[in-house]
Amino acid sequence: MISEPDLVKYLPDCQFGVNSATRLRFDFRNSGSGERVRAPWYRPLCRQDFLRPRTAAMEYPLGRHNFLRSNNLEEMQDVLGRIMCPHRLSYLDKPEPLDAVINSFDLGNLVLNYVQYGVPIAVDPGATGDFYALQIPLYGNALVRSGGKTIISTPEIMAVTDPEAPLYMELERSTKLLLVRADWDFANRVLRDLTGGLLPWKLRFDLGLDVSAGRQCQWFTEVVNLVRRADVGGGMLKGPMWVPQLEESMVARLIQLHAHRYSELLATPAMPASQRVFGQVVDKIEAMPEQLHTEGSLASEFDVSSRSLRSAFQRYLETSLFGKLWHVRLHRAHLDLLWATPEETTVPAVAERWGLWEPLFTQRYGENYGETPEQTLRR
Structure with missing residues (x-):
């Protein structure tokens, strides 16, 4: 997993740090009046010029990866259904044309999406089945029901849904969503790598995650930073060499900071892997650096937990696997x-x-x- 110091060291064009009282803002253009509307956008991210659209395609986050702009409810339902899962949309008030946008960037195990409807709308996908929906309004609010619980998701509260529980959402007219599709099997594999053993229960998170401060805000900073990088291109997203490590890092961080039934186990510090195992891992990296290594893949291959392997790199080399x-x-x-x-x-x-x-x-x-x-x- 890439630690905070590694992100600072290896991604020097980003400002890393958290001030929960400070927010940047992202510009959205009202398609009717042309007036620019200001919406919340989190602070410790990339350069200021990432924040403002430079072309019409960059009006919204992930603007380089636009899938749809439409005023038609059925079209929006069909296109987003193919990206996420089949679902039903219905008006909360009287029917009217949508001001809908879908921008989407597929990393493989994670799919980054920007979604807006422009009208009060109900979204009913039922159980998503094979993925978690990590959803947070960049502007506005959303009512979210999943796993028998209900929360109001705001720019400071992310919803992390249960794949096996029916999901239902109601969104305000002004709501603009950052929506991440996180593969369920992948997340459980990352959890197995973190613990180093088989898991008796599937991974299910608490529904609400406060990302306004602390480690949670740091993690969300990295998520939004990733969205910005997808918009500008290049860096770790140019080619496949680092994407597996990046995806694993994002999910591992979420698992370690958000509440679930394995949280107490993961709170126990991991002993470093033995010097023998550590040496074998280093030999593998040096012999085959072209392979798509991650902490989890190497930990699984050498029968240790990824937390033990991370601890070994810190103890024996004073760096991370990413740095090596x-x-x-x-x-x-x-x-x-x-x-x-x-x-x-x-x-x-x-x-x-x-x-x-x-x-x-x-x-x-x-x-x-x-x-x-x-x-x-x-x-």
Whole structure:
């Protein structure tokens, strides 16, 4: 799992830190009047220029990944049903044209969505079956019922639904949602990796998660930061090399900070994996850095918990698995540049091959090798 210091170190163009009293705001344009409406958006995220739409496509979060803009209820129901699951939409007041938007970015086990309806609406999917819906209004409120409980979800309260329980929601006209589809089997696999054993019960969270302060706000910061990155492209989302680690980190953090029946078990500190196992993991990373390693995949392979493996990296190397993997991939990029000529390859091609992104690639390369990647390639 990527820790907070690692995010600061490896994602230097982001401001990391939490002030629960401070909020940034995101601009939304009223499609009827053209007037700009201000909506809450959380603070400790990326650069200010990420916050404002630069083109018409960027009017809303995930604007580069627009699936639908429509005023038709049946069309909205059909398209969102294919992204999430089949469901029924119904008006809470008299029927009227929607001001609907769906933007969606699929990582694999996580699907990031921005959704608005523009009218008071009821959403009735029943049991979602194979995924958790992690839902929070960026603006407005939503009534959410799941697992026999009801909450009012606000910009400070995220709903984390039960996949096997009927789900029902009512949204205000002004409600604009950030909605994450998190695969249920994937989340349970991450939990098994964290505990290092089989689980007698499926993972079910409490319905409401307060993300206004503390570790919960830090985690939600990373979620919204991921949405911003999907909008601007590049970084960890450019190519497949880091996406499995990123998804696992997001879900592992949620499991460790939100209440469920395994919370007490996970609150117990994990002993570091043995030096023998740790050495085997490091050998695997150094021998095959091109593989899509994660804490969970390596912990499972070497029969330890991912928490024990994380503790071992902190004790024996004073870094994380993420940091070690980055360093090894940087070294492989250095070797590729040493052995190639400018006629055979380019610096961007080598960086992309190893999942290394700018400006961090050139910065770390200079710190380690005393020259730029271009200088190495031309030698």
